[in-house]
Ligand SMILES: *[C@@H]1O[C@H](CO)[C@@H](O)[C@H](O)[C@H]1NC(C)=O
Ligand SMILES: *[C@@H]1O[C@H](CO)[C@@H](O)[C@H](O)[C@H]1NC(C)=O
């Protein structure tokens with residue numbers, strides 16, 4: 001019997017690619033990671049701990065992890081700044097994958113929420129190539145180090161929040177589903193899309 005692992009890896013890649021497709025149109029993907037999280041190995045292996053067990057019984061305030069895949073800076077940082085302003089810091093975390101060597105500090109971003117939030121290890125990303133998937137995996141891997149992160153939102157550098165934090169927080173926390181899109185409500189922004197993932201599991 002052939003190992004089923006390559007198929008799983010492929011399937012994983014496929015799902016991420018779909019998410020990235022939507023990201024490119026600046027939609028909003030969130031996913032709930034199920035308890036059997038096992039990510040394909042990365043090169044170089046940036047982290048060692050397997051997060052799978054820690055996700056079974058998390059107690060405390062759950063966080064939404066905002067994972068930004070940026071080309072360089074975040075041009076819409078000022079919008080995100082007002083989105084995160086006055087929000088309980090225990091309820092969210094921010095991770096940014098940007099071009100290697102790019103530092104989010106006073107010079108490069110207008111929002112203090114982004115200072116020092118870029119991954120220490122990042123790769124050169126080419127649009128539409130598998131490096132995008134690798135970068136998303138790096139973001140997820142970093143976010144999975146914190147068991148408080150219970151929801152994961154994949155964003156591009158041109159995404160903007162359409163709803164306030166409290167609305168988004170209760171929306172995502174009360175759902176066990178995964179979305180490609182920001183909300184079920186139809187609007188001009190996303191009338192062509194529907195939630196079509198009901199269960200996004202990592203094999
Ligand atoms: C921000 O980071 C860049 C790149 O590392 C550096 O050149 C610049 O001096 C830093 N600015 C501040 C205010 O730390
Ligand atoms: C990057 O490394 C520094 C120092 O080791 C650490 O404080 C910081 O949390 C790391 N950042 C990320 C996003 O992992």
Ligand SMILES: *[C@@H]1O[C@H](CO)[C@@H](O)[C@H](O)[C@H]1NC(C)=O
Nearest residue numbers: 086162163164165166167168
């Ligand atoms: C957030 O948005 C919701 C729905 O649009 C609204 O009912 C609520 O008052 C807003 N909360 C804050 C703190 O602005």
